[in-house]
Amino acid sequence: MADIASQLQDHREPILLLYLANELSVDDRADLERILTSDASLRHDLESLRSLQSEVEGGLEDLDAATPLRTSQDISARRVVREMRRLQLELTSRAPVQLEASSFRAWPRWVYPLATAAAIIIIVLGLWGVGIIDLTPSLPEQDRSHMAHYDDDVPMYRDQFAQERLQRILLASFGGEELDHPVELDETEDPAALQTNG
Amino acid sequence: MPNSVAPTDSPVSASDESLVTLLRGGDMQAAEQLVRRYREALVRYLHRLCRSEQLAEELHQQTWLSVLEHVGKFDAAAGGGFKAWLFRIATNKANDHWRSWGRERAAKEGMRLITENEAPEAGHGLEATEQQEKLRRAIDQLPEAQKQVLMLRYYSNLKFVEIAQMLGCPLNTALGRMHKAMLKLKQLMER
Numbered sequence: 144m145a146d147i148a149s150q151l152q153d154h155r156e157p158i159l160l161l162y163l164a165n166e167l168s169v170d171d172r173a174d175l176e177r178i179l180t181s182d183a184s185l186r187h188d189l190e191s192l193r194s195l196q197s198e199v200e201g202g203l204e205d206l207d208a209a210t211p212l213r214t215s216q217d218i219s220a221r222r223v224v225r226e227m228r229r230l231q232l233e234l235t236s237r238a239p240v241q242l243e244a245s246s247f248r249a250w251p252r253w254v255y256p257l258a259t260a261a262a263i264i265i266i267v268l269g270l271w272g273v274g275i276i277d278l279t280p281s282l283p284e285q286d287r288s289h290m291a292h293y294d295d296d297v298p299m300y301r302d303q304f305a306q307e308r309l310q311r312i313l314l315a316s317f318g319g320e321e322l323d324h325p326v327e328l329d330e331t332e333d334p335a336a337l338q339t340n341g
Numbered sequence: 342m343p344n345s346v347a348p349t350d351s352p353v354s355a356s357d358e359s360l361v362t363l364l365r366g367g368d369m370q371a372a373e374q375l376v377r378r379y380r381e382a383l384v385r386y387l388h389r390l391c392r393s394e395q396l397a398e399e400l401h402q403q404t405w406l407s408v409l410e411h412v413g414k415f416d417a418a419a420g421g422g423f424k425a426w427l428f429r430i431a432t433n434k435a436n437d438h439w440r441s442w443g444r445e446r447a448a449k450e451g452m453r454l455i456t457e458n459e460a461p462e463a464g465h466g467l468e469a470t471e472q473q474e475k476l477r478r479a480i481d482q483l484p485e486a487q488k489q490v491l492m493l494r495y496y497s498n499l500k501f502v503e504i505a506q507m508l509g510c511p512l513n514t515a516l517g518r519m520h521k522a523m524l525k526l527k528q529l530m531e532r
Contacts, residue, residue, distance in 0.1 A: 157512070157513050157517060160501070161516065164500070166502065198527065199523045199527070202472075202473070202530070203476070203495055205473055207385060209473050214394075216380055220380055223376050224369060226402055226405075227372050227376075230409055234409075
C-alpha cells in the first residue's frame with residue numbers, strides 16, 4: 144500500500160496508465176483501488192486519463208478506417224512472400240559452398256603439424272640422398288678432446304693441406320724423398336702444425 | 342487496447358510460435374500466414390512512423406526478409422514473443438531509414454516534399470474529415486520517441502513493459518512518453 148502510494152507521488156500518470164492497461168500486479172491494483180475510493184483528486188485524474196486515451200485511440204481508429212491502405216492485403220503479402228522465397232533460395236544456394244569449405248576443415252587438427260614434420264623429413268632425406276647437404280655431425284671444440292682422431296696433438300687431421308706437407312717433410316727426413324726447396328712457413332701459418340712428435 | 346488493426350488470423354489459427362518453427366524449417370506457407378497475420382498492423386505502424394505508405398510497404402518487406410534471415414536466432418522465451426521481435430525489427434528498419442535520411446537530408450529535400458505531397462490519406466479511398474486530417478498532421482508533429490511508444494502501443498498492443506524493453510528505456514520513461522504524446526495530440530487537435 145505504502146509502496147504504490149509513494150510511487151503515485153512521483154509517477155502518477157504512469158501508474159494510472161498501467162492501471163488502465165491492466166498491467167499492474169494484483170496486489171498493486173488492489174492497493175490502488177483502495178486509494179481511489181478515498182482520493183477524489185486521483186479519481187479525477189484517472190477519468191481524465193481514460194478520456195484522453197479513448198479520445199486518441201478513437202481518433203486513430205477513425206483515421207485508419209477513413210484511409211485504407213492502397214495496396215491490398217493479397218498483393219502486398221504475395222509480394223513479400225515472393226521476395227522471401229527468393230532470399231530463401233539465395234540462402235540455401237550459399238549453404239553448399241560453406242559445406243565444401245567446412246569439409247576441407249574437417250581434418251583433425253593434429254594432422255597438420257604431423258604432415259608438416261613428415262614433409263620436412265622427406266625433403267631433408269632427399270637432399271641428403273643426392274648429396275646436397277651433409278649430415279655428418281660437426282661437434283663443438285670442447286667435445287673433440289674425447290675423440291682421439293680429433294686430438295689437438297695430431298693437428299694434421301684438421302687440415303688436408305697441412306697433412307700432405309707433413310708427409311712430404313717426413314719422407315724427406317727419412318730420405319725417402321728430397322725436398323726440392325726448404326719448407327717455408329707463411330706468416331699466418333701455425334708452426335705447431337708442422338711439428339711432429341718424433 | 343484499441344487496436345482496430347489487430348492481427349488478422351488465417352482460417353487455420355496456428356500460434357505464432359508453431360508457425361515460426363515451421364518457418365525455420367523453410368516452410369513458406371507458414372511465412373505467408375505470418376505475413377498476412379501482421380501485415381495490416383505492421384504497415385500501418387510503419388506508415389505512421391515514416392509518413393509514406395509506399396515507404397512503409399518497402400520497410401515492411403525488408404522487415405520480413407530480416408525475419409527470414411535471422412529466424413534461427415529468434416528466442417521464443419525472450420519477452421514479448423514473436424510479435425515483439427517482429428515489431429522490434431520493423432522499428433529498427435524505420436530508425437535505420439531515418440538515420441540515413443537524416444544524413445542525406447539536404448540531398449533528399451525534394452523527396453521529402455514528394456512524400457508530404459503524396460498525402461496518402463488524400464485523394465483515395467474514403468475522404469478523411471478535417472478532424473482526421475488534423476490528427477494525421479498532429480501525429481507527424483510528435484517527437485519521434487513519443488510517437489514510437491504511442492504507435493507501438495496502438496498497433497502492436499504490446500505491454501508497456503515489453504515496449505520499454507524493446508526501446509531500451511525504463512518503464513516509467515516509456516509511460517511518460519505515452520502520456521506526453523497523448524496530451525500533445527489533444528493539444529494540437531484543439532488548436
